[in-house]
Amino acid sequence: MNKFWVVFLLLITSVSVVFSQNQVINQSDTQNDIYLNWHLKSPSNDLIFGAEVERAYNLIPQNKKATTIIVAVLDGGIDIYHEDLKGNIWVNTNEIPDNGIDDDNNGYIDDINGWNFLGNSKGENIDYENLEVTRIYKLYKNKYDGINPKSIPANETESYNLYIEAKKIYLKKLKEAEQTRDQLNSFESSYLASKELVIDYLKKDTLTIDDLNTIKSEDKDLMRSAEFLRYLIEIDFSLDQIEEFKEYNNEELNYHLNLDFNPRAIINDNILELSPTYGNNNVVGSQSEHGTFVAGIIGAVRNNGLGIDGIANSLKIMALNVVPNGDERDKDVANAIRYAADNGARIINMSFGKELSPQKKLIDEAILYAQQKGVLFVHASGNDAANLDKEKNFPTKIINKTLSVDNWITVGASSMKNDLNFVADFSNYGKKSVDLFAPGVNIKSLVPDNKYDIFDGTSFSCPVVAGVAALIWSYYPELSASDIKYIILNSTNVYSDLKTNKPTITTKKSKKTSFKNLSITGGVVSAYKAFLLAESKYNKK
Known part of the structure; x- marks a missing residue:
């Protein structure tokens, strides 16, 4: 959380205002460009602790061909017409646009770029929702x-x-x-x-x-x-x-928190039934800032002279709208996971989360379904400065309370300097539950109407890892989801001796801790080292 807001809160309230994963901290677009593409830079080449994406591209031989990877972004709406993104939006070639017919018989009519699970056939959409609690x-x-x-x-x-x-x-x-x-x-x-x-x-x-x-x-x-x-x-x-x-x-x-508010009435569905008989094809929706920002980090068109550079250069973004202003519903997430798996997505980015999951079984079954189809999940750890070894956060890789799937990566947020503020003060963490960290502070990306902005959040460290996964997978398409996870987790930049402030959203002074104690790997994602590991370990596969 921006330090100004902490000071401001001290002035006006004695309680903490916690920004959820879809309530990002916004900074002015007029700031100088010190933050432009910093998350792509390298600690060794640039003295900036990014994900070493540009260094990875310098390593890739020019004659090495890349395969297109479909990345499903489960989020709010996405501005698929953004100048810096429209060239990388997935198109369902088996569907004829706007003919009112389910041409490919997948249960969704005119699903050209994905699906909006927050609407109805009349074109009405849910903007706001209750929290799950x-x-x-x-x-x-x-x-x-x-x-x-x-x-x-x-x-x-x-x-x-x-x-x-x-x-x-x-x-x-x-x-x-x-x-x-x-x-x-x-x-x-x-x-x-x-x-x-x-x-x-x-x-x-x-x-x-x-x-x-x-x-x-x-x-x-x-x-x-x-x-x-x-x-x-x-x-x-x-x-x-x-x-x-x-x-x-x-x-x-x-x-x-309004007990009398029921936006789901416009859909009028059974929340326990997965039948894909609701929604519409308006993937932009009316709440598209967060989803557009996430999609831009992964797949903004590279080297086009506009805005920012995305991480992967051979990909398509599948837009799946499941997150309103409020908490997502388990049914919508489960349906979106199945849609992504059935329509060729190899990576699912999930920059959302909540405290309770009443229909968790629906999501568990969808995760196992996608696992069978070789899908990799990348999930944001959350912005509550909580230890996920002790606190609940859904969705999760733990299925039926015991099984932990091997195609899931949980990501915390780091910053551009390896000082005491290296770990974002809002980021969730966990020695047993968060896999690694990735840049998630002062990230510049896309917002609707061909604009750009700078936000903080694990919502934005998550797509950094999803983008790196897409980059590696595009050059090694024969690998499995578990292979990609292994590569990413075993190629991080590890800072064993680094001391950092332990995340906190209170006004109390932060406690220092070892960075290695905050995640499983004790590292930050490195596209460069991931490519080296893929080349040495899997080139013959």
Whole structure:
């Protein structure tokens, strides 16, 4: 999380506002280009701790041919018409566009570039959704609220325990959101009152630090107001930032945590039934910023003189819209996984996650189905600064509580310098559960309408690894998903002696830890070393 926001939160609230994987931190597009393609650079060649993608390309012989790899991006919508992406969008050649017929008999009508699982046949789409804990609490509230646990039938124990867990999380989130609303309003009132008082004293409509420094008065309220405004100017505060927080807080209260909100009514489906009889082919949707950004990291057209360079140069992006502003539904994710596997995707990028998964069985079965078809999953670890060895995060590679699939990579976020802030302060981690780290701080990529921006998040370290996987696989298409995982995990840049701050989203001082203790490999993805390992170990395969 950007340090400014932490300071800002200290001013307005005593509770932490945690940005979920699909609520990214946004920075101005007018920043200089120090961050342009930094995630592709090399610690040895550039002294920047990127994924060594350009160094890998310098290693690849010019006469070495690449095979096109299809990467399915399960996310929000994707701007498939973006100037820097449209050349790399997957096209279903077995479907005739806009004829209203399922030409390839795959159950989806006019699925030219993928599918939108958040809409209906009328073209209506879901923009906002509840959190999963809200849906679970709402589903079981009337049935289980106030009931004696000893009276629960044995066959309902699992659903009752799920309800209790969801209720605890939901009520905590609701309380925090309501407190934040009140504190935001209080802060805004204090700011406006302080500004009015100082402007009235100085007889000026705009204020500078020099103006504030001229104030000398025995009026304690005036002096406190001047000091308050001086600090806000020093940290580049503006009223727009309050409005941004209020907008997010309103989304929490009106949509994410609202028990009366039911956007799924436009689809009117059975959430337990996987039948692909819903959705539409509008893969752009109305919530396409996050998905476009993710897709750009993997597959922005390289060396075209526009925007950024993607990681893989021989790929197609399959757009699968499953993530609203809120939590994704297990059914949609499971259907999208099956769609991707059935339509030739070799890699599935999943830059989303949540705390509970009530229909986990549907996803488990879809993962095993895709595993049989040779698909590699790449999943973001999440942005809660949590130890995933102890905390839940779904979806997961653990099937039926015991089986761990070997075609799954979980990714944490790192930054461009190997100092105490090398690991992103928001990144989830885990010595047993996070495989490796990849660049995920100050990443520049695509946003809708031919624009570009800079965001932070494990959502964006995840596609770095997916892109590296696509790059390696395109030159070694005969390899299996487990081979690609082995190559990536055994070719990282390992920093055994590096000390870094342990991720935290609280205002407490960070504790130092060894970087090697935060993931299985103790390393950062390296396309260069992955290519070397593939060449030496698998060239004869």
